[in-house]
Amino acid sequence: MSASPHLKFHASREFLPPGIPHVPPLFPFWGLPTSEKSGHIFARLIANGPRYFRVVEPRRADFFLLPFDWRYTTREFAPTEEAAEAARLAAQQFSAKAADSGMRLIVFFVSDSEEEVPLPNSLVFRTSLRRGLRHNEFAMPVFFDDIAGGKLGPSLPLRPKLERPSVGFCGFAGYRLIPDVDPWKKMRSWIRWGYRGFPGPTVRERAIGELRRHSSVLTDFVLREHGKGQGELRDDAQDAFYRNLINTDYSLCARGRGNWSIRFYETLAFARIPLFIDTKCVLPYDFEVNYSDFAVWVDGDHIESIGNQLVKFHDELDEGTFVELQRTCRLIWKQRLTPDGFFSHFHRHFQWLERSRQRLD
Numbered sequence: 001m002s003a004s005p006h007l008k009f010h011a012s013r014e015f016l017p018p019g020i021p022h023v024p025p026l027f028p029f030w031g032l033p034t035s036e037k038s039g040h041i042f043a044r045l046i047a048n049g050p051r052y053f054r055v056v057e058p059r060r061a062d063f064f065l066l067p068f069d070w071r072y073t074t075r076e077f078a079p080t081e082e083a084a085e086a087a088r089l090a091a092q093q094f095s096a097k098a099a100d101s102g103m104r105l106i107v108f109f110v111s112d113s114e115e116e117v118p119l120p121n122s123l124v125f126r127t128s129l130r131r132g133l134r135h136n137e138f139a140m141p142v143f144f145d146d147i148a149g150g151k152l153g154p155s156l157p158l159r160p161k162l163e164r165p166s167v168g169f170c171g172f173a174g175y176r177l178i179p180d181v182d183p184w185k186k187m188r189s190w191i192r193w194g195y196r197g198f199p200g201p202t203v204r205e206r207a208i209g210e211l212r213r214h215s216s217v218l219t220d221f222v223l224r225e226h227g228k229g230q231g232e233l234r235d236d237a238q239d240a241f242y243r244n245l246i247n248t249d250y251s252l253c254a255r256g257r258g259n260w261s262i263r264f265y266e267t268l269a270f271a272r273i274p275l276f277i278d279t280k281c282v283l284p285y286d287f288e289v290n291y292s293d294f295a296v297w298v299d300g301d302h303i304e305s306i307g308n309q310l311v312k313f314h315d316e317l318d319e320g321t322f323v324e325l326q327r328t329c330r331l332i333w334k335q336r337l338t339p340d341g342f343f344s345h346f347h348r349h350f351q352w353l354e355r356s357r358q359r360l361d
Helices: 024-030 039-052 081-100 147-152 183-196 200-213 234-246 262-269 300-315 319-337 339-344 348-360
Strands: 007-010 053-055 063-065 105-109 122-126 137-139 166-171 218-223 250-253 273-278 296-299
Touching: 024 039, 024 053, 024 339, 039 053, 039 339, 063 081, 081 105, 122 348, 147 262, 166 200, 166 234, 200 218, 200 250, 200 300, 218 234, 250 262, 262 273, 262 319, 273 300, 273 319, 296 300, 319 339
Parallel strands: 007 053, 007 063, 063 105, 105 122, 122 137, 166 218, 166 250, 250 273, 273 296
Antiparallel strands: none
């Protein structure tokens, strides 16, 4: 297996179930899936992809590539139970073919789930995972339109440093922060959260409470019964979310249902500084990128210190560094977290694996 920037994948349409889209690394070669409504997001990847990858026969491959996202093996994403079963069977068969060829299988899994992908020879790139849980997994970002560049132009407005830091949040953070919500709705949600076993809203609730009580922090919290992508006022909710990002220095980024935060990536895209609550999250390219250099990094077990940490971080920045940090956030998003940025460096995961193996030897 070579770990050159020009990776050679083997993928086969034979193992792509009907009606299920193929994964982004195949867009430059198989075209956009008919279900993909935001093809412009992947325009640079489609143009540049042949510089990063080749799709080859099994004997010439560095890796096998499962042609569809693992989430389609679940009933949550597959259109029917039968479709989920067909996807799971196709994945198992392709995994066996990879094993017979002595190859690892690359799998993408964009989901809130932390469940293990039960393919023994897989290397899994997923949005939601936890440090130290499994050694065959890497983090990947979720891809979205460059709203900041589209709305604000190539030169994003950068905020000057003021004496007191301002922090924003717009979205759902738990019903306890919205006192006029129907009590029965609250109870059903708490039961659902407990059944799923995720602490997301609790993390956000506690952080918001601590920040509101801190006299040296300015807060702009817009609390909703749902996220920005849900409900009847979807467009209005999204606009409010983006205004909140633009008009504050820092943005509170904490996990939701999954152990990841799309708000973290959106904050970077808008050239704003994340106030990130680390719940043992794994971030893309964390083996090379030190995210704590340009984010306020708060241990999820010590949320009570979030206000003091934010103030300390802010006070230690001078005007020039504060402005430059905003540019750095935007640059990191463009270079590592967009489709083209993420996949242009994709080979570095396997170089890191090779170096790790050599150290163990």
